[in-house]
Amino acid sequence: MTPDILLGRLDASALPWHEITEAENRLQLLSGIVGLAAALLAVVAALAVAAILTRRRGWGPLWRDWATSLDHKKIGIMYVVVAFAMLARGVAEAAVMRLQQALGADGGGILTPDHFGQLFSTHGTIMIFFVAMPFLTGLINFVMPMQIGARDVSFPLLNSVSLGLTVAGAALVMISLVIQPFSTGGWSGYPPFTEISFQPGAGPDYWIWAVTLSSLGSTLSGINFTVTIYKERCEGMRLMRMPMFCWTSLCTSILMIFAMPPLTVATGLLALDRYLGFHVFTNDGGGNVMLFANLFWLFGHPEVYILILPAFGVWSEVFSTFSGKGIYGYFTLVLATMCIAVLSFTVWVHHFFTMGQSADLNAVFGIATMTISIPTGVKIYDWMLTMYRGRVRITVPMVYAVGFLFLFVLGGMSGVLLANPSIDFQVHNTLFLVAHFHNMLIPGTLFGMIAGYTLWFPKAFGFRLDDRWGYRAAGLWIVGFILAFFPLYLLGLMGMPRRLVGFFEEGWLPLTLAALAGAGCIVLAVIALGVQLAVSIRRREALAVPVGDPWDGRSLEWALPAPAPEWNFPTDPVVNGRDAFMQLKRQGGHLDRPEGGFGDIRVPRESAIGPIVAVAGTAAGFALTWYIWWLAALSVAVIVGAMIARGFVRDAWRTIPAATVEAHWTAWRALADATPRVRRSDELRPANRGHAVPAAEERST
Amino acid sequence: MNTRHPGLNLGAHHGAADDAAEVEIFGFWVFMMSDAVLFGLLMATYVSFLGATHGGPGPQTLFDLRSITVQTVLLLTSSLTMGLAQLAMKHEEGTRRIVVWLLVSLGLGGAFLALEMHDFLSMIDKGGVPQASGFLSAYWALVPLHGLHVASAGLWMLAILGQMAWYGVDDGVKTGLLRLGVLWHFLDVVWIGIFTIVFVGGLA
Ligand SMILES: [Cu+2]
Numbered sequence: 067m068t069p070d071i072l073l074g075r076l077d078a079s080a081l082p083w084h085e086i087t088e089a090e091n092r093l094q095l096l097s098g099i100v101g102l103a104a105a106l107l108a109v110v111a112a113l114a115v116a117a118i119l120t121r122r123r124g125w126g127p128l129w130r131d132w133a134t135s136l137d138h139k140k141i142g143i144m145y146v147v148v149a150f151a152m153l154a155r156g157v158a159e160a161a162v163m164r165l166q167q168a169l170g171a172d173g174g175g176i177l178t179p180d181h182f183g184q185l186f187s188t189h190g191t192i193m194i195f196f197v198a199m200p201f202l203t204g205l206i207n208f209v210m211p212m213q214i215g216a217r218d219v220s221f222p223l224l225n226s227v228s229l230g231l232t233v234a235g236a237a238l239v240m241i242s243l244v245i246q247p248f249s250t251g252g253w254s255g256y257p258p259f260t261e262i263s264f265q266p267g268a269g270p271d272y273w274i275w276a277v278t279l280s281s282l283g284s285t286l287s288g289i290n291f292t293v294t295i296y297k298e299r300c301e302g303m304r305l306m307r308m309p310m311f312c313w314t315s316l317c318t319s320i321l322m323i324f325a326m327p328p329l330t331v332a333t334g335l336l337a338l339d340r341y342l343g344f345h346v347f348t349n350d351g352g353g354n355v356m357l358f359a360n361l362f363w364l365f366g367h368p369e370v371y372i373l374i375l376p377a378f379g380v381w382s383e384v385f386s387t388f389s390g391k392g393i394y395g396y397f398t399l400v401l402a403t404m405c406i407a408v409l410s411f412t413v414w415v416h417h418f419f420t421m422g423q424s425a426d427l428n429a430v431f432g433i434a435t436m437t438i439s440i441p442t443g444v445k446i447y448d449w450m451l452t453m454y455r456g457r458v459r460i461t462v463p464m465v466y467a468v469g470f471l472f473l474f475v476l477g478g479m480s481g482v483l484l485a486n487p488s489i490d491f492q493v494h495n496t497l498f499l500v501a502h503f504h505n506m507l508i509p510g511t512l513f514g515m516i517a518g519y520t521l522w523f524p525k526a527f528g529f530r531l532d533d534r535w536g537y538r539a540a541g542l543w544i545v546g547f548i549l550a551f552f553p554l555y556l557l558g559l560m561g562m563p564r565r566l567v568g569f570f571e572e573g574w575l576p577l578t579l580a581a582l583a584g585a586g587c588i589v590l591a592v593i594a595l596g597v598q599l600a601v602s603i604r605r606r607e608a609l610a611v612p613v614g615d616p617w618d619g620r621s622l623e624w625a626l627p628a629p630a631p632e633w634n635f636p637t638d639p640v641v642n643g644r645d646a647f648m649q650l651k652r653q654g655g656h657l658d659r660p661e662g663g664f665g666d667i668r669v670p671r672e673s674a675i676g677p678i679v680a681v682a683g684t685a686a687g688f689a690l691t692w693y694i695w696w697l698a699a700l701s702v703a704v705i706v707g708a709m710i711a712r713g714f715v716r717d718a719w720r721t722i723p724a725a726t727v728e729a730h731w732t733a734w735r736a737l738a739d740a741t742p743r744v745r746r747s748d749e750l751r752p753a754n755r756g757h758a759v760p761a762a763e764e765r766s767t
Numbered sequence: 768m769n770t771r772h773p774g775l776n777l778g779a780h781h782g783a784a785d786d787a788a789e790v791e792i793f794g795f796w797v798f799m800m801s802d803a804v805l806f807g808l809l810m811a812t813y814v815s816f817l818g819a820t821h822g823g824p825g826p827q828t829l830f831d832l833r834s835i836t837v838q839t840v841l842l843l844t845s846s847l848t849m850g851l852a853q854l855a856m857k858h859e860e861g862t863r864r865i866v867v868w869l870l871v872s873l874g875l876g877g878a879f880l881a882l883e884m885h886d887f888l889s890m891i892d893k894g895g896v897p898q899a900s901g902f903l904s905a906y907w908a909l910v911p912l913h914g915l916h917v918a919s920a921g922l923w924m925l926a927i928l929g930q931m932a933w934y935g936v937d938d939g940v941k942t943g944l945l946r947l948g949v950l951w952h953f954l955d956v957v958w959i960g961i962f963t964i965v966f967v968g969g970l971a
Contacts, residue, residue: 220790285801293794323797327804335812335908344897344904345821346812352821352901357812364808710926716939 074693080245080268082106085181097178100162105244108155134672136222137632138211141229143526145204146519148236150595152196155240157592159189164550164585168578170568182567183250184269188239190253191273194369195280196236198507201515202376203232203287206315209522210291212623212630213309215300215639215646218670220293223712224286226676231283234683238276241688242269249273252565254366255336257347257358262340268691271340275687278333281326281365284372288322291315300622302641306400309621309645310386310393313400314379317407318372324411325368332361341690359421363414371410373507375403377514378445381470384463384517385449387617389456390746390761392645395448402441402448409438419490428487435485439478446475457761459746461617462536463517469544470509470517477505480555498558501551508547516543516595524616524756528628529609533750535598542591550584553577611756613738618746618758620645627734628756633667633722636660636731651760659735664728671720678708774945775853784938788945795946799953806957809909810964817969819901826969829895831886835966838882839958842917845875846955853948862936865944869924872951876921883914910965913957920950 070076078084082105085098119125132140162177163185169175177185211219219225242248249269251260255277260270295316299308308316336358338344345351347358386393393399415423415431449471458464480502484490493499516539524530557577562569602609614628622639623630625647637660643649682701689697741757745764748754774792777785852868855861890896897907927943934940 220794289794289797289801292797293790297790297793323801324804327801328808331805331808331812335904338897338904338908342897344908345901346904346908351898351904352816352819352823353904354815354819354901357815361808361812706922710922710929713926713939713943714930714933716934716937 071696072694074689074695075268076245076692076694080247080692082244082246084246085178093175094178096176097181100176101181101246104158105246108240108243129677130672133677134226134674136218136226136670136673136676138207138219138222138225139526139630139632141225142204142206142208144229145200145207145232148233149197149201149204149515152192152200152236152239154592155243156189156192156197157588159185159192161585161589163189164578164582166567167569168575168582170566170578171572171575172570173568175568177567179567180247180250183565184246184248186565187249187252187255187269187273188242191276192236192239193507194253194373195277196232196239198373198511198515199280199284200232200236201519202318202373202511203228203284205380205515205518205522206291206318206376207287208526209518209623210312210315211294211298212525212626212634213312213621214295214298214303215622215635215641216294216298217634217667218298219290220297221290222670223673223675223718224290226673227679228283228286228290230676230679231279231286231683233680234687235276235278235280235283237680237684238272238279238687238691241684242272242276245688245692254362255333256355256362257336257339258349258353258355260336260340261348263348270336271691272687274333274337274340275690278330278337279683279687281329281333284322285326285330288319288326291319292323295319300635300639300641303646306397307641307644307646309379310382310396310399310403311376311379311621313403314375314382317403318375321368321372321375321407321410325365325372327365328361329365329369332358332365335361356418356421359418360414363417364411366417367414368407368410370503370506371406373511374514375406377511377518378403380463380514380518380521381449381467382452383621384467384521385452387521387619388459388461388464388467389453390459390618390764391452391456392620392648393448394451394454395444396644398444399448402444405441406438409434409441413438416485416487416490419487420494425487432485432487432490436482439482442478446471457746459749461750462520462531462533462540465537465540466513466517466520466543469540470513473505473509473544473547477502477509480505493558495564496558497554497562497564500564501554501558504547504551504554508543508551513543516540521617522623524609524611525614525623525626525628525630527606528612529602529606530611530616530754532598532602532605532609535594535601539591539594539598542587542594546584546587546591548584549587550581553580553584557581608752611754613734613741613756615647615758616754616756617749618761620648622646625650627730631727631730632669633727636664636727637662648760651758652762659731664724664731666724667722667727668719669722671718673712673718675708675712679705682708774949775857777857777941777945784942788942791942792945792949795949799949802953803957806909806913806960809905809912810960813905813909813965814968816901816905819905821900821902823899823903824893824895825902826966828893829890830966830970831889832966832970834882834886835962838879838886839962841875841879841882842955842958845872845879846952848872848875849948849951853944856936856941856944862931865936866928866931869928873921873924876917880914880917880921883910887911906965910961913954913961916950916954916957920947920954923947923950 082102085101086095089095089098119128132144166175166177166182207225247267247269249255249260249272250265251270251273255270255273258264295312335346339346339348345353347353347355382393382399413431413435415427416435419428484502520531520536557574560574562574611628614626615624626634682704686698686701689701738757741755743757743759744754745759772789772792773796774788848868849872852865852872855864855868895903897904924947927940927947930940930943
């Protein structure tokens with residue numbers, strides 16, 4: 067078959083009903099219906115969003131106020147929106163997979179092996195690259211510049227481009243739901259299975275371009291955040307005075323700079339194999355498959371800590387804020403963070419203990435792996451000691467935090483077991499492993515991200531999230547997690563392999579059913595999060611916290627109104643120590659009227675480059691996947707042309723006049739003075755308008 | 768504000784653009800670090816594939832060390848002339864001198880690429896295509912990527928020359944040239960790595 071000039075190798079077999087029309091038995095028919103339903107759901111959701119935007123005349127504001135905005139806070143919010151949208155799909159897929167494994171006894175179920183393979187591939191790819199990564203990038207984007215007293219990140223346009231690349235990758239995965247198929251090679255895409263000789267179709271190419279686009283975006287974000295933390299801190303904000311979240315952001319960003327390139331090399335070389343017949347990872351022609359494992363996990367293991375460190379930062383803020391105490395052992399937490407970041411590069415071989423290297427090498431990497439539990443343990447103790455003799459309030463973020471402490475330690479234990487190569491040989495590629503990494507990533511990363519979302523939501527939108535639905539969601543997440551993944555530990559020990567489409571071992575059935583119930587709880591938890599958002603928006607008047615400090619916060623972002631103005635700080639703040647805002651409050655107030663008066667503020671002007679990269683990037687990925695060469699060339703030309711044109715732009719800044727800043731500040735200050743302060747015991751009541759009685763004062767009265 | 772930044776300082780402190788240069792040049796160096804990881808990994812890949820010629824042609828038949836040496840001289844000289852362009856900018860010796868040195872650098876870079884292309888074609892003639900073996904795949908993944916970087920840097924230089932024609936040597940052009948300089952010298956460093964590891968190492 068020669069590819070069409072116009073459409074490449076795209077033909078009717080890529081349409082979502084193809085599996086149904088070609089079905090030869092009941093299973094294939096069912097599987098096709100599941101696929102078609104998912105595709106329809108995606109299309110209907112996209113059309114619904116478009117319809118709502120059109121009816122509410124939202125396209126203009128969406129373009130002007132959001133898509134082209136270079137404000138770090140808005141870019142951060144858009145990252146989180148992408149993460150939540152993709153989370154909905156990732157969790158839905160997880161539920162379908164659990165359903166398949168529960169019904170899969172005696173080879174039953176609802177999915178063909180090929181369809182199941184696509185599901186676990188998209189699920190892993192989505193959860194890592196398009197849920198966890200955008201979520202943490204969004205939180206860092208939103209919070210970190212405010213915490214260090216900066217006006218924006220160092221490179222606002224680059225920030226928008228990074229978002230554009232991430233959106234392009236996510237869009238590509240979503241398109242693959244409708245224009246099928248996706249790869250069946252798992253999220254790690256191991257060759258030779260992803261080579262052209264085993265999967266000649268478009269699937270692995272979707273995976274390659276989605277992952278490559280998003281990893282380029284992450285590399286650029288890492289550079290941007292690192293430079294921001296080194297260069298944009300306000301006066302007096304020494305490194306050792308930064309909030310813990312900034313420290314973990316810094317270490318994560320440095321990891322991104324060094325750990326994303328190995329992934330880009332791996333996917334790039336795989337693309338050369340697939341497109342140009344190279345022999346890098348092939349079985350024949352002198353290729354070397356192990357090279358992919360090395361490159362991929364040289365990225366993949368640090369990636370685990372890219373995912374977990376920002377959550378550690380959130381936990382530090384949550385424990386300290388809701389215990390009304392400064393963080394315990396600040397210095398050791400910083401040190402532990404740095405140790406984890408460095409050690410994360412020294413353990414990657416534990417991902418292929420069973421692939422034939424010498425026992426000595428395995429021993430070295432096994433010991434290195436176990437070492438990471440030491441700084442992690444230090445952190446756990448620091449957090450517990452932060453709560454010790456504090457005035458702990460069990461708010462929604464704290465529920466997640468306490469759930470995290472218990473569950474994460476258990477997950478860590480299973481990790482120490484796996485770090486022993488001889489045990490690893492036993493449970494290798496079983497559900498034990500699946501249970502372990504979900505145990506790290508759900509209570510670790512995802513709970514942390516949701517806690518951070520709950521914590522900082524009022525700063526972004528000016529009102530708190532409804533806490534009743536928040537507790538419900540948190541409870542469902544914790545119960546659902548326990549039910550869904552603890553059975554998998556047992557199933558793994560009983561020998562059930564991962565990624566299994568069906569089984570003939572009756573003894574496994576009760577546990578797969580329990581896991582299915584857990585998946586159901588998690589689906590309910592995600593729904594509860596949606597309900598929480600809807601309820602909160604409806605009650606936004608009662609939940610409003612315009613003064614901006616709803617939780618008696620300790621770091622600088624809480625000194626700003628909620629929502630924070632585009633320019634963040636009216637004048638550059640000056641910091642004298644750790645917990646900068648708490649110190650200010652002890653001295654009796656918020657940020658005082660600037661001594662030198664207000665000045666004009668320069669903010670970056672809106673730019674269309676980010677959205678152009680998003681659209682052209684998606685088009686390029688799609689075109690390369692389907693061999694539509696003219697479109698690929700056109701999209702790349704558009705991106706290069708846009709970059710060259712941008713070089714000619716000279717008025718990239720716009721000025722906010724001092725009068726505007728002063729008027730905004732004066733109005734806010736008047737509001738703060740008129741708003742009664744609220745004690746911590748009332749922080750979940752409508753009385754909380756964001757004007758907190760500081761902890762020190764509250765204790766003395 | 769500190770007027771020193773990790774690029775070529777253009778004399779006395781000159782306002783917001785100078786402060787911005789501090790951050791921009793530092794950011795560009797960090798970007799280069801990330802790019803260096805990319806090249807480092809591809810070089811390591813190449814080394815691990817040295818024996819994987821799979822019956823295809825090896826370094827002895829394919830590499831022309833004389834041509835490579837000429838390429839090296841061309842590229843290193845272009846770094847020198849790029850430096851002269853930047854010095855002309857620093858000492859404000861007029862737009863013409865900057866443009867001349869930039870065009871010389873561009874010409875040397877172009878000559879490097881032309882010669883590299885010639886080598887590629889002669890390799891293909893001798894059967895040294897990437898599909899022939901793992902060794903050749905690793906070679907073709909690494910060396911043309913460097914060439915692609917040089918070509919992109921050349922394109923960037925043309926864009927900056929266009930900006931100079933439009934705006935003169937303004938702040939935008941200055942910081943642009945400072946960053947381009949970092950990239951240009953970085954590509955030299957990478958080439959020295961390639962020269963040593965790929966060509967000298969391959970023939971050793
Ligand atoms: Cu690992």
